[in-house]
Amino acid sequence: xxxxxxxxETRYGNRPTMKDVAARAGVGLKTVxxxxxxxxxxxxxxxxxxxxxxxxxxxRRNDSARVLRKGRTSSVGLxxxxxxxxxxxxxxxxxxxxxxxxxxxxxxxxxxEDPQREQELVLALCARRVDGLIVIPAGDDHRYLEPEIxxxxxxxxxxxxxxxxxxxxxxSDSFGGAREGVAHLIAHGHRRIGFVGDRPAIHTASERVxxxxxxxxxAGLEADPxxxxxxxxxxxxxxxxxxxxxxxxxxxxxxxxxxxxVTVTAVRVxxxxxxxxxxxxxxxxxxxxxxxxxxxxxxxxxxxxxxAEYLFRRLDGSHHAPARxxxxxxxxxxxxGERPPA
Amino acid sequence: xxxxxxxxETRYGNRPTMKDVAARAGVGLKTVxxxxxxxxxxxxxxxxxxxxxxxxxxxRRNDSARVLRKGRTSSVGLxxxxxxxxxxxxxxxxxxxxxxxxxxxxxxxxxxEDPQREQELVLALCARRVDGLIVIPAGDDHRYLEPEIxxxxxxxxxxxxxxxxxxxxxxSDSFGGAREGVAHLIAHGHRRIGFVGDRPAIHTASERVxxxxxxxxxAGLEADPxxxxxxxxxxxxxxxxxxxxxxxxxxxxxxxxxxxxVTVTAVRVxxxxxxxxxxxxxxxxxxxxxxxxxxxxxxxxxxxxxxAEYLFRRLDGSHHAPARxxxxxxxxxxxxGERPPA
DNA sequence: TTGAAAGCGCTAACAT
DNA sequence: ATGTTAGCGCTTTCAA
Numbered sequence: 001x002x003x004x005x006x007x008x009e010t011r012y013g014n015r016p017t018m019k020d021v022a023a024r025a026g027v028g029l030k031t032v033x034x035x036x037x038x039x040x041x042x043x044x045x046x047x048x049x050x051x052x053x054x055x056x057x058x059x060r061r062n063d064s065a066r067v068l069r070k071g072r073t074s075s076v077g078l079x080x081x082x083x084x085x086x087x088x089x090x091x092x093x094x095x096x097x098x099x100x101x102x103x104x105x106x107x108x109x110x111x112x113e114d115p116q117r118e119q120e121l122v123l124a125l126c127a128r129r130v131d132g133l134i135v136i137p138a139g140d141d142h143r144y145l146e147p148e149i150x151x152x153x154x155x156x157x158x159x160x161x162x163x164x165x166x167x168x169x170x171x172s173d174s175f176g177g178a179r180e181g182v183a184h185l186i187a188h189g190h191r192r193i194g195f196v197g198d199r200p201a202i203h204t205a206s207e208r209v210x211x212x213x214x215x216x217x218x219a220g221l222e223a224d225p226x227x228x229x230x231x232x233x234x235x236x237x238x239x240x241x242x243x244x245x246x247x248x249x250x251x252x253x254x255x256x257x258x259x260x261x262v263t264v265t266a267v268r269v270x271x272x273x274x275x276x277x278x279x280x281x282x283x284x285x286x287x288x289x290x291x292x293x294x295x296x297x298x299x300x301x302x303x304x305x306x307x308a309e310y311l312f313r314r315l316d317g318s319h320h321a322p323a324r325x326x327x328x329x330x331x332x333x334x335x336x337g338e339r340p341p342a
Numbered sequence: 343x344x345x346x347x348x349x350x351e352t353r354y355g356n357r358p359t360m361k362d363v364a365a366r367a368g369v370g371l372k373t374v375x376x377x378x379x380x381x382x383x384x385x386x387x388x389x390x391x392x393x394x395x396x397x398x399x400x401x402r403r404n405d406s407a408r409v410l411r412k413g414r415t416s417s418v419g420l421x422x423x424x425x426x427x428x429x430x431x432x433x434x435x436x437x438x439x440x441x442x443x444x445x446x447x448x449x450x451x452x453x454x455e456d457p458q459r460e461q462e463l464v465l466a467l468c469a470r471r472v473d474g475l476i477v478i479p480a481g482d483d484h485r486y487l488e489p490e491i492x493x494x495x496x497x498x499x500x501x502x503x504x505x506x507x508x509x510x511x512x513x514s515d516s517f518g519g520a521r522e523g524v525a526h527l528i529a530h531g532h533r534r535i536g537f538v539g540d541r542p543a544i545h546t547a548s549e550r551v552x553x554x555x556x557x558x559x560x561a562g563l564e565a566d567p568x569x570x571x572x573x574x575x576x577x578x579x580x581x582x583x584x585x586x587x588x589x590x591x592x593x594x595x596x597x598x599x600x601x602x603x604v605t606v607t608a609v610r611v612x613x614x615x616x617x618x619x620x621x622x623x624x625x626x627x628x629x630x631x632x633x634x635x636x637x638x639x640x641x642x643x644x645x646x647x648x649x650a651e652y653l654f655r656r657l658d659g660s661h662h663a664p665a666r667x668x669x670x671x672x673x674x675x676x677x678x679g680e681r682p683p684a
Numbered sequence: 685t686t687g688a689a690a691g692c693g694c695t696a697a698c699a700t
Numbered sequence: 701a702t703g704t705t706a707g708c709g710c711t712t713t714c715a716a
Contacts, residue, residue, distance in 0.1 A: 014493060014494075015493045057489075058488065058489025058490075058492065058493070059489075060465065060468050060469050060489065060490070061469050062410075062469070062471060063469040063470045063471065064406050064409040064410045064415070064470070064471055065410050067406040068404075068406045068407050068410055073406070075449070075470075082435065083425075083431055083434045083435040083438060084431040084432040084434070084435035084643070085431070086428055086431065086628065088431070089425055089426040089427065089428060089430070089431045090426040092425045092426070093424065093425040093426035093452060096425060096450075096451065096452055100451075105449055105451065105466060105467075105470070106449065106450060106451065107417070107447055107448065107449045107450075108438075108448060108449075108450060109438060109442075109447065109448065110435060110438055123402065124447060125447075126402050127402050127403050127404070127405040128405045128406070128417075128447070129404060129405065129406055146400065147399075147400025147401075147402065148400075148402070150400070151356060151357045151400075152356075264628070264629065267629070267632060268631075268632065271632060285628065285629065286428065286606070286627065286628055286629070287606065287609070287627065287628070287629050287630075287633060288629075289610075290609060290610065290613060290633060291629060291632060291633065301426070
């Protein structure tokens, strides 16, 4: 590799500026600015000359300078857990659409469920002066955001509530959804029902167990501690958890899966048994209809849209008190949740 | 709504700057800059005083100003078709991981397969002076990017080649993958095989039909035009296309689905028949193993990672000639592609 | 070790 | 209709 070129040779600095365009077109700087921004007060002829210079030089406005002057970046930050998780695709897209409608771009990052990384990401976004922030919390202490919120950075927490800070929050009704899903199993005759979910430090996870317990209590059923398994949702752990509750001294006849990743693994494990126990999963999954998986679906696009709408409401000047929205879930019966106990 | 507050009251402008921090700490501006950026040449004592002022004021460096001076934003733009498509989740995430390893943030947008929107997005990213750009092309003419490429904005095209512009390109081997998939059906005894794919203007779509035709020709089979259907991949069109080729005068005994969306619909349609025709789909799908769907899988995370690596290679000063990489696909046999003809 | 001055490219405010 | 000047908040350069 003949790498004779100096490191920064081809980088910025050689990009034309408005000043260059002005010189070439033989007009003043401000006239170029007017043309670039479509402001009035430029004759058609001047406008044409400027436009020619712009095209000839390949000029593009430098938004860093513009932002520095205007104070608004027209961008919003989205910090989620994992962009690759199918739950977050539609959510991101919905946020993006709302942002687009408001002329804003989306900057997003994955926290990988690591509070430290969440904070780094959020602060990096704040340094870039995003106008607003949508955060799916990984950590449980967001006081580091106080200066930003005070400074008027619109902030919305999604999927889980914020820690120690007041802000708009958009959630799915995890408690109610789980309760309904478990009640559905009970209604189909099950008495010994297992719950496999995420680590209890995650708000949605603990809410869903709470829903499970409530449904059991509602029906006057006692929930054996051996039927509840909370922890990481990697296939290995979920598999052994499910197998354990199917083979214990008081084996369950049905399983409630706490999220999409758990459901996927649970489906695999249950499919291996000749008479598969019943299953209801939280979160819908693609092709779940073909597999006949009964789920409690949350509308992740609606969650994203709602959050973005709250965000822009604030950016548009609203000073409403921090709101907490819980979107309803939908039980979709497809077969796996209606199988009777063995 | 008592909206007495003026519109911009709580927005920027009231954020502390380095100057404010300097005043409060009783030091010079440059000393604050040194502390904020961890540069040497500050005594421990001075550093502490500055840090206290920073914390007290809730100061965050304004990266817009920094960027304006330094010329690099440490951000890369990713323009894809639809963030909500499961194919792009892992791809985005892989790009993000590589970017993160290089200290860069990811700005991304969905073109919705609209060339106009692609260009708007790309130019908005250029105005923000992203250091690099990863684009899944919607349009077929990218000459509008010439000024940027000339100015040293690293650019990588993904999934489809660029139009009329020289740049690094990372693709999956659509032709080879489709050819292999169709050959697989032929090897299992099929002679009348249908192909349902996306609009032929999309590069991957036409490559895949080409692979289909090549496989048929390789086997000395003639491909009836009625067996090939290209167009939008919404469920309605795909459904009627599949049904048409199953009920025509020379009905197919197997279907090759050109992408994940087509596969999903095809699975549904075929499942309705008592003796389902064989099926191979391009792109893997979650739970495809449980449904026994044979696919030609492309590794979207690898595509994203490779693209990002090329991008940062250029950002790190490489001046290699524009490369074109084709990543291999993998045929995964799971049952649907091994069913013999009726 | 520390700081003062210049300037990155743009827009706001004010001439002309 | 058009141009001039100041300055956004930071980093670079150079001097103390």
